[in-house]
Amino acid sequence: MYFLDELKMKTSENLLFESILKSLLKMREFMVVCLIVIHCLNCQAQNNDTEEKNMFQASMIKPDRIAKLSDEHYFFDFGKDAFGTLIIEIKSPQTDTLIVHLGEKLAEDGTIDRKPGGTIRYQKVMVTDIPVNEKFVLSLQRDRRNTKSQAIALPDSFGVIMPFRYCEIEKLNVPISDVAIRQKRYNYRFNDSASSFVSSDTILNQVWDLCKYTIKATSFAGIYVDGDRERIPYEADAYINQLSHYCVDHEYGMAKETIKHFVDYPTWPTEWLLHTILMVYQDYYYTGDTSLISCHYEQLKEKTLYQLADKDGLISSYSDKVTGEFMHKIGFTDTTQRLIDIVDWPPAQKDSGWELANEAGERDGHEMLPVNTVVNCFFYENMCIMAELAGVLNKEDDAKFFSRMAEKSKYSINEKLFNKEKGIYIDGIGSTHGSIHSNMLPLAFGLVPEKYKHSVVAFVKTRKMACSVYGAQYLLEGLYRAGEASYALDLMTSTSDRSWWNMIRVGSTMAMEAWDMKYKSNSDWNHAWGTAPGNIVTRYMWGITPAEPGFEKVQVSPQMSNLSFSTIKVPTIKGPINAEFKQKNGRTKLFILELPQGMEGEFSLIAKGEKSKVMVNKIAVRSKDGQIPLKPGFNRISIKEKKK
Numbered sequence: 001m002y003f004l005d006e007l008k009m010k011t012s013e014n015l016l017f018e019s020i021l022k023s024l025l026k027m028r029e030f031m032v033v034c035l036i037v038i039h040c041l042n043c044q045a046q047n048n049d050t051e052e053k054n055m056f057q058a059s060m061i062k063p064d065r066i067a068k069l070s071d072e073h074y075f076f077d078f079g080k081d082a083f084g085t086l087i088i089e090i091k092s093p094q095t096d097t098l099i100v101h102l103g104e105k106l107a108e109d110g111t112i113d114r115k116p117g118g119t120i121r122y123q124k125v126m127v128t129d130i131p132v133n134e135k136f137v138l139s140l141q142r143d144r145r146n147t148k149s150q151a152i153a154l155p156d157s158f159g160v161i162m163p164f165r166y167c168e169i170e171k172l173n174v175p176i177s178d179v180a181i182r183q184k185r186y187n188y189r190f191n192d193s194a195s196s197f198v199s200s201d202t203i204l205n206q207v208w209d210l211c212k213y214t215i216k217a218t219s220f221a222g223i224y225v226d227g228d229r230e231r232i233p234y235e236a237d238a239y240i241n242q243l244s245h246y247c248v249d250h251e252y253g254m255a256k257e258t259i260k261h262f263v264d265y266p267t268w269p270t271e272w273l274l275h276t277i278l279m280v281y282q283d284y285y286y287t288g289d290t291s292l293i294s295c296h297y298e299q300l301k302e303k304t305l306y307q308l309a310d311k312d313g314l315i316s317s318y319s320d321k322v323t324g325e326f327m328h329k330i331g332f333t334d335t336t337q338r339l340i341d342i343v344d345w346p347p348a349q350k351d352s353g354w355e356l357a358n359e360a361g362e363r364d365g366h367e368m369l370p371v372n373t374v375v376n377c378f379f380y381e382n383m384c385i386m387a388e389l390a391g392v393l394n395k396e397d398d399a400k401f402f403s404r405m406a407e408k409s410k411y412s413i414n415e416k417l418f419n420k421e422k423g424i425y426i427d428g429i430g431s432t433h434g435s436i437h438s439n440m441l442p443l444a445f446g447l448v449p450e451k452y453k454h455s456v457v458a459f460v461k462t463r464k465m466a467c468s469v470y471g472a473q474y475l476l477e478g479l480y481r482a483g484e485a486s487y488a489l490d491l492m493t494s495t496s497d498r499s500w501w502n503m504i505r506v507g508s509t510m511a512m513e514a515w516d517m518k519y520k521s522n523s524d525w526n527h528a529w530g531t532a533p534g535n536i537v538t539r540y541m542w543g544i545t546p547a548e549p550g551f552e553k554v555q556v557s558p559q560m561s562n563l564s565f566s567t568i569k570v571p572t573i574k575g576p577i578n579a580e581f582k583q584k585n586g587r588t589k590l591f592i593l594e595l596p597q598g599m600e601g602e603f604s605l606i607a608k609g610e611k612s613k614v615m616v617n618k619i620a621v622r623s624k625d626g627q628i629p630l631k632p633g634f635n636r637i638s639i640k641e642k643k644k
Contacts (some may be wrong), residue, residue: 043249054189055222055253056155060087061183063167066176073170075111080213080509081165081525082185083228086378087140090130091178098127098168100138104163104525105507110167118517119229119524121163137184146231152221158186161220163228163526165315165509188219188254194576195248197537199566203493204537207500211534212248214510215241218528224258227513227527233258234267234276237529240473242279244534248570252287263296266303269342270317273330274378276303281385284392287573293389300389301398302329304382306405313408314429315379317341318370320585328528334371343374344437344471345520353407362468362519366435369428373417377441380409382444413447419470423455436463437471443478457482465491465498469530478531480540485559489541492533500533537568544570544577547602554601556593556630574599593635603637611642 064079081104103112103122116122120415123140130136145151154161167181193465194579197208218225224238225231225246242255242319259279266273280292293300307326308315326334332498345362383406390398417438418425424434425442441458442448448456460478467475472491479488495501498515506516514520533639539545543557551572560566560581570577575596582590595601605614605626614621615638616628628637 007283010161045429049359056220057187057189058084059185059187060320061185063181064265068176069111069168072172074168074172074176075532076169078165078167080217081163081164082183082217082636083187083526084161084183084185085140085159086164086167087180087182087184088127088130088136088138089134089180090136090174091133092174093132094130094172094174096171098172100125100127100142101168101170102138102162102164103166106166112168118520118522119227119513121228121524123162123164143228151225152225152232152233154186154221156311158198161186162216163510185217186220187216188222189251189270190216191249191251191571192216192249194569195569196567196569198568200564201489201493203495203501204489206504207492207533208537210243210500210504210509211511211531214526214528214531215245215248217510218526219245219254220258223254223261224528226529227524228279229513229522230366232267233261233265234271235262235272235279236269236470237527238262239275239282240531240535241469241528242282243539244284244475244528244531244537247535247538247570250573250576252283252289252573253374255283255526256292259292260296262331263299264331268337268340270305270339270372270375270577271342271378272341273303274375274382275303276300277382277385277389279458281300281389284389285546285549286551288552290336290392294393297389297393299331301386303331304386304497305330305379306383306386306402309379309405309409311406313410314371314376314412314416315606316372317375328533337539340376341368341372343368343372343435344513345468360459360512362466364435364437364463364466365433366437367431367433369430371416371429372437373413373425373428374441376409376413376417377445377447380406380413380447381445383409383632410447413442414449420452422459423452424459425456434459436460436466436475440467440471440475440478443482444474446481448482453482457484464556465494465496465515468519468526469511469513469532472530474530474538477540480559483559485541486561488536489561490562492536500530503530503592527582538570540568542568542570542579542581543604544568544579546572550574553632554595556601557604558591560589572596572599587641591635591637591638593630595630595632595635597632599632603628603630603633603635605639611615613640613642614638615640 054272061078063076065077067075069075086100101112101124103116105113105116107113112122114122125138125140135157140162142160172179197207197210211590221231224233224241226234226237238258245251245255262276280300283292284290305315306320308319319446320336327335327337343363343366361403383402387399387402387406416429425438426432426434427438437609439456443456465472476488476491478627502516503512508525510526511528512525513523513527517523541559543559547553547554547555551574554577558581564583566581568579578594580592605628614623614628617636621628
């Protein structure tokens with residue numbers, strides 16, 4: 001190419017040569033373009049390979065336990081359920097066909113349950129022609145449902161994977177010492193040391209560990225999915241997944257990709273759609289990044305369903321405004337679809353294909369009416385968030401509009417959906433019934449007037465855990481916001497069959513889709529929407545949340561109840577927050593908080609009305625409005641309650 005340039009300079013006066021050279025130069029330009037394209041494609045392929053390697057992790061796990069069940073029949077326990085496949089290496093010739101069983105659940109006799117029920121996974125594989133001294137990847141059958149077009153596709157390099165903890169091999173006629181078996185686990189990049197939690201309650205510790213591991217294990221798709229049955233993102237599932245993910249690792253890309261997915265692929269439950277803006281809000285506060293807000297602002301506006309609001313500021317998915325054009329505006333390509341109120345998890349519906357054992361579902365008898373209290377609580381929260389996000393983008397008119405809509409919605413919820421005689425919220429306009437959902441959500445979103453908090457809380461406590469593992473997120477949030485820390489802790493450490501401890505007791509190492517199989521007969525054992533304690537412990541019990549976007553400032557408002565000690569490590573975009581708590585005789589509390597550089601904060605003192613002596617780094621201080629300023633680095637706060 002240098003030669004052509006030189007030749008052009010030396011022969012430019014010769015028209016024939018000039019014509020020939022122009023043709024050659026055009027060929028050169030074409031060749032250059034081709035080379036650039038090839039180079040870019042190669043770079044893209046290399047980048048994709050690098051990105052895939054950087055995004056995902058594969059771990060080779062040895063069995064925790066190996067047992068001989070009978071001649072040529074062995075059992076392997078890998079300690080935890082994980083999404084992956086099996087790697088086999090045999091040092092001497094195997095003369096018979098191997099029968100390999102993989103599963104998540106054990107039967108009563110201690111072997112893998114061949115009929116585990118629901119969507120608990122089991123697979124049997126026949127293996128022939130096993131090479132000697134060579135790693136062999138078990139060929140698994142793909143599941144038809146979770147590999148449909150709506151499901152999230154996995155990287156080709158994964159092959160077919162499934163969740164399993166246990167393996168059995170039959171007809172193994174070589175010495176077990178000649179066999180190496182590994183569980184090859186796949187997950188999105190995850191830093192195990194980014195977070196930790198320990199407390200004086202051993203059940204709470206195990207529940208938190210269950211939640212943390214669930215977040216890691218269910219990240220295998222690189223986007224928040226609902227579990228192995230469908231491998232489809234749903235907004236409500238993803239929101240809880242996001243909150244818990246932020247509390248156990250400083251990883252924010254997965255949430256962003258999930259939000260982008262929901263912009264184009266919303267799901268049909270009304271309340272699920274109303275979680276979209278909640279996810280964007282948390283992304284903004286935990287990262288300080290406004291790109292999702294600015295890029296998708298108009299779509300996000302539509303997904304708040306504000307166009308359905310009536311003159312009272314209440315919405316209904318049964319409105320005449322829900323047309324094909326409206327469905328298109330909120331992101332649906334199939335404009336024949338319509339929103340459906342779900343209110344937690346519904347009872348069996350033959351037309352939907354759901355096969356639920358409990359006819360009541362997880363609705364606590366909720367009356368399904370056109371103007372629904374649960375839906376409108378989510379709508380109110382959407383309006384509050386949208387008003388703030390509009391302000392972030394300096395859209396003053398929108399900010400005022402959404403702020404007014406929030407006020408109108410709040411007023412109507414408290415006037416039209418609250419029974420003042422009973423002191424509780426009803427399920428909808430025209431209802432006489434109040435479910436736990438219709439009362440825990442007003443608590444969680446700060447809708448309850450101060451004078452009615454006692455009656456609403458009292459009612460909620462009579463219902464115990466009358467909601468699903470998803471609803472538990474808002475039940476716990478509402479209780480902590482109402483100052484009911486002890487009762488909330490009791491729920492997180494309960495040993496009933498509607499508890500996280502029950503998930504551990506039945507043998508799952510990930511959060512389950514339902515409290516127990518009897519409450520949802522098609523449920524699975526790998527559902528991140530069941531990880532509420534993973535974020536509640538951090539955000540409410542310890543009370544560590546970003547007070548300003550990007551954790552420029554942190555708010556610490558602990559409600560430790562009867563715990564005698566606790567330590568926690570919380571990942572943030574600025575670095576980890578390390579904290580320690582000790583309590584003596586119920587009157588003296590010690591908090592040690594280490595904040596990363598560039599982060600300041602405020603520490604909330606004990607409940608209003610209680611007198612105490614406060615020392616910060618051994619210096620007596622007086623708080624302003626119950627807040628103690630925190631500085632980067634070491635903060636030692638001693639609180640001694642005065643005798644009454």
